[in-house]
Amino acid sequence: MRVDVLVVGGGIAGASVGYFLAEYRTVLLVERETAFGYHSTGRSAAEWTAANCEGQKRSLALLGEPFLVEPPAGFTDRPLLTRRGNVLFAPPGEEAAAEHYYAQVSAHSPHVRPIARAEALAMVPFLRPEMLARCYFEPDNGEIEVEALHQGYLRGIRRRGGTTRTALEFLGAQWSGGRWRVRLGDDSIETSLIVNAAGAWADVVAERCAVRPLAVEPRRRTAFTFDPGFDARAVPVVDAIASGFYFKGSGRALMVCPGDATPSPPCDAQAEDLDVAIAVDLLERYTTLQVRKLASRWAGLRTFVRDEQPVAGFASDAPAFFWLAGHGGAGILTSPGLGQVAAAIIADRPLPPAALALEISAAALSPGRLGG
Numbered sequence: 134m135r136v137d138v139l140v141v142g143g144g145i146a147g148a149s150v151g152y153f154l155a156e157y158r159t160v161l162l163v164e165r166e167t168a169f170g171y172h173s174t175g176r177s178a179a180e181w182t183a184a185n186c187e188g189q190k191r192s193l194a195l196l197g198e199p200f201l202v203e204p205p206a207g208f209t210d211r212p213l214l215t216r217r218g219n220v221l222f223a224p225p226g227e228e229a230a231a232e233h234y235y236a237q238v239s240a241h242s243p244h245v246r247p248i249a250r251a252e253a254l255a256m257v258p259f260l261r262p263e264m265l266a267r268c269y270f271e272p273d274n275g276e277i278e279v280e281a282l283h284q285g286y287l288r289g290i291r292r293r294g295g296t297t298r299t300a301l302e303f304l305g306a307q308w309s310g311g312r313w314r315v316r317l318g319d320d321s322i323e324t325s326l327i328v329n330a331a332g333a334w335a336d337v338v339a340e341r342c343a344v345r346p347l348a349v350e351p352r353r354r355t356a357f358t359f360d361p362g363f364d365a366r367a368v369p370v371v372d373a374i375a376s377g378f379y380f381k382g383s384g385r386a387l388m389v390c391p392g393d394a395t396p397s398p399p400c401d402a403q404a405e406d407l408d409v410a411i412a413v414d415l416l417e418r419y420t421t422l423q424v425r426k427l428a429s430r431w432a433g434l435r436t437f438v439r440d441e442q443p444v445a446g447f448a449s450d451a452p453a454f455f456w457l458a459g460h461g462g463a464g465i466l467t468s469p470g471l472g473q474v475a476a477a478i479i480a481d482r483p484l485p486p487a488a489l490a491l492e493i494s495a496a497a498l499s500p501g502r503l504g505g
């Protein structure tokens with residue numbers, strides 16, 4: 134078997150680049166697990182924000198926003214983005230961090246505004262008033278229908294003549310005679326190009342191709358949901374500015390995250406009791422809610438490179454090996470923007486004019502900036 138492009142990894146990164154690339158190339162996407170989205174993609178908070186993203190991530194979020202607001206015909210029958218807004222607060226003692234945050238964010242996101250404590254309480258009545266030394270509101274923040282987005286990309290690959298496979302592990306590849314000879318499970322195939330979208334395993338996949346790793350760092354992040362005793366569907370994302378702690382409505386339940394970022398080897402991450410306990414403690418300190426019983430708990434890996442910006446570009450030390458890695462905590466929300474930019478770089482096409490207007494550049498995304 135011979136394909137133009139082999140995409141390794143069936144999370145949101147592999148699915149999105151495969152979707153945009155399948156317009157020009159024959160794509161085979163392989164996922165080692167028996168279900169797409171088993172790792173980070175299925176464990177996210179589903180948040181869309183540009184204001185709280187930095188650098189290329191913010192530009193990529195904005196580039197992909199129209200896709201989420203109005204997806205192409207036939208992509209999905211569900212809305213992909215629902216605006217929920219974001220309340221941000223600082224408790225007493227953290228005013229300086231809040232003011233620093235606002236000075237930074239207002240420079241690029243003018244919709245973010247300071248709000249009075251009463252306005253924050255009108256939106257989130259169970260916050261403790263004495264904990265609201267500073268409050269801000271970001272109206273554009275939204276919730277992404279991750280499953281619909283992910284499945285839309287995968288379906289799109291197949292509709293465009295590509296193939297998506299689960300339970301098929303990429304075991305290694307050798308460059309010879311102008312193409313990669315690849316071992317996939319018990320099979321061998323040939324491909325002109327490998328796209329490494331293996332998330333926390335991106336360095337492992339590189340090493341299996343004798344490509345120099347980029348020192349990607351997976352960091353564990355924990356979350357739980359519980360029944361707060363009311364329907365939490367309308368609860369916006371609520372962030373404690375300095376600590377990274379946040380909560381939000383997740384269906385009728387409330388989802389809570391301590392904001393942890395513990396370095397981890399690539400693995401099937403599990404929630405640790407201590408991280409859950411920290412999140413419960415912070416929730417009970419900042420709100421009048423009490424957590425009696427968890428509905429669910431989980432952890433996932435957010436994977437970063439040194440400068441915490443995504444990587445989308447060809448390796449400098451190997452032919453036809455494309456890195457798509459380091460999405461950190463923004464891989465879902467950047468996927469429509471980054472998927473199309475990565476596909477354009479791979480297909481040697483100009484970047485979309487909207488990407489250039491947002492100062493997205495192949496150089497800023499390139500692994501070369503990290504020595505890769």
Ligand SMILES: Cc1cc2nc3c(=O)[nH]c(=O)nc-3n(C[C@H](O)[C@H](O)[C@H](O)COP(=O)(O)OP(=O)(O)OC[C@H]3O[C@@H](n4cnc5c(N)ncnc54)[C@H](O)[C@@H]3O)c2cc1C
Nearest residue numbers: 142144145146165173174178180303332433463464465466
């Ligand atoms: C708690 C939490 C909250 C988050 N909240 C948000 C949020 O609100 N908004 C947002 O945009 N992002 C969020 N993120 C980040 C987001 O989930 C990630 O950035 C994104 O899912 C990364 O996608 P990925 O495709 O790179 O990785 P993954 O989804 O992990 O996909 C990589 C896939 O590659 C496969 N693979 C690895 N090696 C091989 C191999 N050898 N052969 C075949 N397959 C292989 C793996 O099995 C895996 O399925 C959050 C993450 C966590 C953990």
